[in-house]
Amino acid sequence: EFDVLVIGGGPAGSAAAIYAARKGIHTGVVAERFGGQLMDTLGIENFISVKETEGPKLTQALEQHVKTYDVDIMNLQRAKAIHKTDHGVEVELANGAILKSKSVIISTGARWREMNVPGEKEYRNKGVAYCPHCDGPLYKGKRVAVIGGGNSGVEAAIDLAGIVSHVTLIEFDTKLRADAVLQNKLYSLPNVTVIKNALTKEALGNGSKVTGLQYEDRATKTEHVVELEGIFVQIGLLPNTEWLKDSIDLSPRGEIKVSDKGETSMPGVFAAGDCTTVPFKQIIIAMGEGAKASLGAFDYLIRLEVP
Ligand code: FAD
Numbered sequence: 001e002f003d004v005l006v007i008g009g010g011p012a013g014s015a016a017a018i019y020a021a022r023k024g025i026h027t028g029v030v031a032e033r034f035g036g037q038l039m040d041t042l043g044i045e046n047f048i049s050v051k052e053t054e055g056p057k058l059t060q061a062l063e064q065h066v067k068t069y070d071v072d073i074m075n076l077q078r079a080k081a082i083h084k085t086d087h088g089v090e091v092e093l094a095n096g097a098i099l100k101s102k103s104v105i106i107s108t109g110a111r112w113r114e115m116n117v118p119g120e121k122e123y124r125n126k127g128v129a130y131c132p133h134c135d136g137p138l139y140k141g142k143r144v145a146v147i148g149g150g151n152s153g154v155e156a157a158i159d160l161a162g163i164v165s166h167v168t169l170i171e172f173d174t175k176l177r178a179d180a181v182l183q184n185k186l187y188s189l190p191n192v193t194v195i196k197n198a199l200t201k202e203a204l205g206n207g208s209k210v211t212g213l214q215y216e217d218r219a220t221k222t223e224h225v226v227e228l229e230g231i232f233v234q235i236g237l238l239p240n241t242e243w244l245k246d247s248i249d250l251s252p253r254g255e256i257k258v259s260d261k262g263e264t265s266m267p268g269v270f271a272a273g274d275c276t277t278v279p280f281k282q283i284i285i286a287m288g289e290g291a292k293a294s295l296g297a298f299d300y301l302i303r304l305e306v307p
Pocket residue numbers: 007008009010011012013030031032033034035036037038040041042043044045046047077078079080107108109110111112130131134135240243272273274275281282283284286
């Protein structure tokens with residue numbers, strides 16, 4: 001039996017595991033893919049105190065750091081259910097194994113919803129981007145598009161308009177869904193064009209990087225090309241919490257609801273990082289939240305009745 005079992009091996013889960021192991025308690029990590037979203041990331045320039053790194057390199061550093069402690073890492077394993085028992089918590093893995101722990105920290109992260117159009121995968125990190133906070137500065141003085149007219153798309157367009165030379169915002173619907181105050185701000189900016197009722201068809205490129213975006217005007221069924229250097233996809237961030245929907249309280253967007261200490265609705269179960277309701281999904285934030293949830297779990301453990 002574990003004292004702390006961490007589900008997820010991204011920045012949040014790694015931080016949680018290190019904080020738990022440093023208390024000298026029996027700690028395990030179950031991860032479908034150690035590193036999480038870092039494994040899909042190229043340049044990282046906002047991990048404070050490290051001027052520049054790359055996702056796989058940071059993953060290696062995280063793994064090395066976790067492995068300096070006595071942590072049982074179960075990589076390439078997926079959790080599929082969680083139950084509260086009289087004695088603690090049970091986590092069921094996809095391979096059928098049941099792991100028992102006194103406390104659990106869920107840090108299963110999230111994934112960006114993709115457009116599923118030609119060129120999107122091919123030019124990922126070569127012009128196709130998902131995170132304006134991360135990659136915005138790489139497009140300084142260049143032309144970009146933002147796909148999606150919800151709050152995140154319009155926020156991204158406003159943010160990017162201050163850095164890049166021009167932003168084209170593409171919305172599928174005939175109207176933007178973002179809050180009115182954001183829309184007003186967007187329309188006040190001189191270097192933003194908004195195109196509504198448009199279906200993105202393809203991320204165009206020259207083999208090594210993005211050169212344009214092709215879309216269909218849904219009213220006239222005509223195709224158009226916007227020449228640009230970057231495409232920011234902002235059509236949703238999906239938390240990896242489908243496996244929890246019958247056991248733990250989630251927000252309408254599927255994010256795990258957490259308290260100040262990272263507690264979830266299930267006693268002894270904590271959560272941290274991109275899978276939670278905590279806003280602004282970033283590496284440094286996920287790590288901080290992982291540390292916090294781990295200290296929350298320790299606080300819980302020292303209050304358990306002596307058997
Ligand atoms: P994740 O990194 O998503 O890790 C989740 C972990 O849980 C993984 O190990 C996964 O395999 C595992 N998992 C999921 N489901 C299960 C399950 N059922 N059972 C077991 N394990 C499971 N942020 C920045 O701060 N700077 C950047 O420059 C930056 N660039 C980015 C570029 C890209 C392309 C992407 C996609 C993201 C970027 N981000 C960046 C965001 C950053 O990667 C995330 O905020 C961060 O990784 C979140 O950490 P996390 O631990 O919460 O989740």
